[in-house]
Each structure stands twice: as C-alpha cells, then as structure tokens.
Amino acid sequence: MTDLAGFFALAIVVIVTPGPDTALTIRNTLIGGRTAGLATAVGVALGQATWSLATSVGVAALLVAAEPAFAALKVAGAAYLIYLGTQSLWSAFRGRPAAATDRSVGRVRAVVALRQGILSNLTNPKMAVFFPSLLPQFVATDAPPFLALLALGIAFCVMTLTWLSAYAFAVARAGDVLRRSAVRRTVEAITGLVLVAFGIRVAAPR
Secondary structure (H helix, E strand, O other): OOOHHHHHHHHHHHHHOOHHOOOOOHHHHHHHHHHHHHHHOOOHHHHHHHHHHHHOOOOOHHHHOOHHHHHHHHHHHHHHHHHHHHHHHHHHHHOOOOOOOOHEEEEEEHHHHHHHHHHHOOOOOHHHHHHHHHHHHHOOOOHHHHHHHHHHHHHHHHHHHHHHHHHHHHHOOOHHHHOHHHHHHHHHHHHHHHHHHHHHHHHHOO
C-alpha cells in the first residue's frame, strides 16, 4: 500500500506538470472547442496505454536500448511538435483559426485532434524512458510482472485523461473570451512557441 500511494503521489506530480500534451490539449480546445479538446485527451491516454503495454512486454526497454531506433523516435517526436507549434504560430500570425469553422467538419476536427494526441504521445521519447523506469519500482516482487505493470500504466492513463479533460472543459468554458481575436491569437502564439520549444528540447542531445 505504501508503494501504491507513492506511485499515485509521483504520478500526480508528473501529470499536473505542464508539457506538450497539455499545450496540445489547450491548443485544440481553443481551435475546435470542447469536443476537440476531449478527443486530444483521449488520444494522449491511448498513446500512454500503448506505452504501458510496450513496457509490460519489455518492448519499451528494448527501444531505449537500441540507440538508432531511439534516436529516430526523438527526431520524429521533435519534428511533430515543431510542426504543430509552427501551425499555431502561423495561425496566430494570419489571424485565422487553424481549423475550419464549418460545422460539417466538426467530426473531422475531433478525429484530427484524436490522431494528434496519439501521435504526440507515441513520438515522445520521454515516454519510452519514463514508463520502463517508473512502473517497475512500484511492482511487488511476488506480483505477476505483466499484469502489475499494465495495471499501473492504465491507472496512469486514466489519471492523465481526467486531468487533460479538466483542461479541455476549463478552456471551453472560457471559450467566448479566449476566442476573441486578440486573445485567441495571443494564446495560439504562446502555445505554438511552447510546442516548438518542447520540440527543440526533445531533439537536443542529452
């Protein structure tokens, strides 16, 4: 129970610390409303669930150990974050939302947001390191490794989904204010810079 409490305490600290997933959720909620924000949150959680499964079967550790594969993941993750950030910066510069305003494409926005959330998390090399290094520390020696690791990973995913969904609801609730032209452009510029900064940080050698 002490180990489990420690896991949840550490998970809360990690989840509430702003990162690229938070910035992406705010950006997509601002552009596409609450539905897009929630779709982004679900996508991030699905990405984490994939990393949880990969950790449980040992694939994530192999990826980290394989230097060329890990380097390729870093490049892909950095490029994707910089791409999304550049989109936001361009949108802020031209003064128009990055997504269409036609209601008929609302579902497409949600699908795009879901895909962005998944890709943002799957291409984040920190996840490849984080899950294999964190989860095993809280698994009892007499517990089935696969089930224990997967259960902890899914718990982390649910907590992340809850937190990012709260962000989506909060941003959507303030949507009328945030969607005013000057405010929206400022927020998009800030989130764009944050995403680009995270991309550069991911690409930087450690």
